[in-house]
């Protein structure tokens with residue numbers, strides 16, 4: 001039982017922790033209203049698949065693909081998006 | 087008159103469609119936030135004249151950045167008779183949310199599924215008829231860029247205009263609660279009408295990105311492209327400019343001088359040495375500027391701007407700015423005014439102001455003309471592109487220093503989330519339009535400022551009439567003398583000082599003014615200046631020109647966008663002070679090192 005719980009915690013993470021090439025499913029978005037609305041409009045919705053394409057050097061932004069849209073966002077913002085790695 | 091408003095998310099092709107409908111010249115570019123204010127045009131649709139309005143893009147109806155406010159105010163103040171909602175077909179699975187929000191406003195709507203060509207290329211198929219039935223709105227698949235599907239859509243628009251305008255819900259904000267309903271509706275419609283392949287077949291964009299956004303190749307590629315651009319300017323553009331300048335001189339000697347010989351001496355001088363030489367010297371640069379803007383048009387339409395934002399955001403974040411700020415600096419290479427307006431997409435006022443503080447340091451095309459002129463006159467053909475490149479580096483460096491110094495005064499926590507559109511290439515038509523826009527822009531500036539500027543310079547260098555022209559006894563000589571203590575430590579002589587004063591109106595006037603002051607044009611002017619100055623003085627002068635107050639139009643835009651006199655004065659004072667300090671440090675430093 002204990003072990004089982006552990007694995008769930010392992011795979012539930014934030015977008016910021018993914019590596020290039022990882023594919024995950026958006027679980028929830030914990031952002032303030034303005035940012036949340038912008039993310040919604042860009043296609044970030046819980047249940048949707050998201051792929052991390054690349055990370056910019058010097059801790060720069062991430063490039064992700066949600067549906068047919070490529071979006072860049074900073075790691076701080078990515079940390080507000082909870083995902084389940086698949 | 088009936089009104090049609092173009093609504094949609096940013097970068098969906100609203101302005102492209104506007105241009106197609108009206109034959110207008112709205113600026114188009116592959117960057118979300120090219121259009122930041124209203125633009126209208128009139129066309130005849132069926133029996134009636136109809137007004138078409140191009141608007142900035144909006145992500146939803148709740149945005150509050152300055153460009154989104156433009157749209158909300160517009161919708162509040164005048165309900166359009168028809169809203170033409172533009173959706174990027176390749177991204178319909180997310181953009182439909184805005185369509186459904188707009189639908190709730192109970193407006194008269196025709197939907198345009200734009201970029202049909204790209205959708206086809208990427209393997210996305212949409213059943214427009216079925217979608218139309220499900221949503222109970224006329225929906226048309228078309229390509230605003232290439233024109234396919236356009237006639238049918240236009241017909242439907244004409245028809246839809248006949249219906250009376252329904253009222254619009256008063257409070258846009260009250261729609262917010264219904265977003266949940268939108269989500270289910272969206273899923274339902276998409277499921278029945280849209281097919282997206284598991285993997286998009288846009289390999290080109292992926293491949294290009296893997297090079298251009300490469301972790302350590304990305305930035306070198308950026309600077310290499312910049313360097314080759316300057317090389318190109320000197321190889322192709324500068325000979326054309328020199329040729330035209332020669333042609334102007336020839337025309338003057340063979341036709342104008344004999345023609346005007348009966349006029350009084352002073353009037354002849356004003357017309358020939360003042361207006362003709364002054365404006366002609368500046369006008370010779372038009373081909374270079376057009377070439378430069380064709381290049382800018384390709385860059386802006388390619389989608390590279392978003393990539394530049396990606397590459398530079400890490401640095402910009404440390405300066406209290408973000409990747410968009412860097413893109414505005416690049417846009418400022420063309421002209422600072424649209425770059426300043428482009429900051430409207432930023433929601434945080436502090437970040438917007440900080441970005442607006444650094445944009446005037448961006449080396450615009452007017453300054454480029456001055457620098458091409460000076461580098462061609464003073465440096466070897468081999469060194470010239472490098473000198474130009476170094477000035478752009480100074481432009482970046484001073485922007486960075488400025489942001490570092492002021493970032494604590496303009497603290498912000500603006501999130502940075504931006505789309506990366508696929509790579510595109512402008513059509514010849516789009517490029518020609520851009521070239522024409524720049525010529526028109528130049529002609530407007532020429533008639534407004536440049537003529538006035540060179541006439542004033544002529545008067546100052548010739549009054550009082552008893553004095554030897556351009557000598558110390560003229561008004562110009564007196565002004566130059568009075569400012570001498572200020573400019574001498576920078577190695578800038580009195581003639582150049584006068585040119586700088588008028589460069590405050592518009593930087594192009596600097597070379598026009600020099601033509602008037604030396605009463606020479608073309609090659610002769612270049613070699614006269616080349617003999618009088620050494621390279622240290624010339625470079626110091628160029629640094630000052632780069633950094634001091636951009637031009638009247640930029641100052642006016644700073645004021646109208648910031649609406650704070652204090653901010654405008656800060657920008658003016660800072661750029662003047664910085665110009666003096668940098669030139670001083672360079673000139674004295676170089677002299678100390680024995681140059």
Ligand SMILES: Nc1nc2c(ncn2[C@@H]2O[C@H](COP(=O)(O)OP(=O)(O)OP(=O)(O)O)[C@@H](O)[C@H]2O)c(=O)[nH]1
Nearest residue numbers: 097098099100101102115119120121143229230231
């Ligand atoms: N392939 C393709 N590209 C298009 C089409 N329509 C527009 N574009 C391109 O899409 C980009 C955006 O076009 P704009 O007309 O500037 O878009 P906009 O909606 O006015 O954008 P904003 O003013 O930023 O909101 C440009 O690169 C256009 O060339 C189309 O039908 N097909």
Ligand SMILES: [Mg+2]
Nearest residue numbers: 100101120121
């Ligand atoms: Mg536009």
